[in-house]
Amino acid sequence: MSWTEERIDQLKRLWGQGMTASQIADELGGVSRNAVIGKAHRLGLEARPSPVKGGEAASGGSPAPASPAPAPERVAAPAPRPAPAPAPAAQPPAPAPAAAPPTPQPIVRSIGPGGFQRQAPGEQSAPITPAPPRRLVPAKPSADIADKTSLLDLNDRVCKWPLGHPGEPDFHFCGEPINPGFPYCLSHCSVAYQAQLPRRDRRPPPPLPFGGPRVR
């Protein structure tokens, strides 16, 4: 596997979201945890609370005997990374063209800390695909969305779940009353927030989200 732009992009996002190297490696597939770490460092992504820090370590691939890498003291641990939040994965609610209706089983949901519904394990959608950072455009007033929630209508009480994509004429936001404490309404919370499953149990084959990563 090679580091395509898409994969690098995904690496950056996942790493930024606080996923561990092996988790990222699993997601990406075809690469090892080491590969991920190596790439992350090469990219300049840096310093996440590492277990090994104080002590100096790692002699290279060759069993070089004594040459304890100096590096006396690495100062400053900047990057006060904002705790790996639950990742408000703004999954593009894309107009699901190829709606894949899986097994219609009775769904049992539990209620999360914020009062939102957790997804049942069975309805875990594979890739948490945060909407690729799209450039915001000046919400264009359109007769079509005159009665919909536009960018300018957003406030801290309405669901900010985007519907459609910025730039598109009918782009707007959900606008329903929010689930207190969250930026989305109850139903969108249950889409945006997922309980993290044990890595082993996670669905591996991530079907590309509607059309896949944005093509520039």
Next chain:
DNA sequence: CCCTGATTCGC
């Protein structure tokens, strides 16, 4: 043992 990220270094 498992896991983590960091580092080195041959390729």
Next chain:
DNA sequence: GCGAATCAGG
């Protein structure tokens, strides 16, 4: 640039 090997720490 890549990533296996190796490290040290939880």
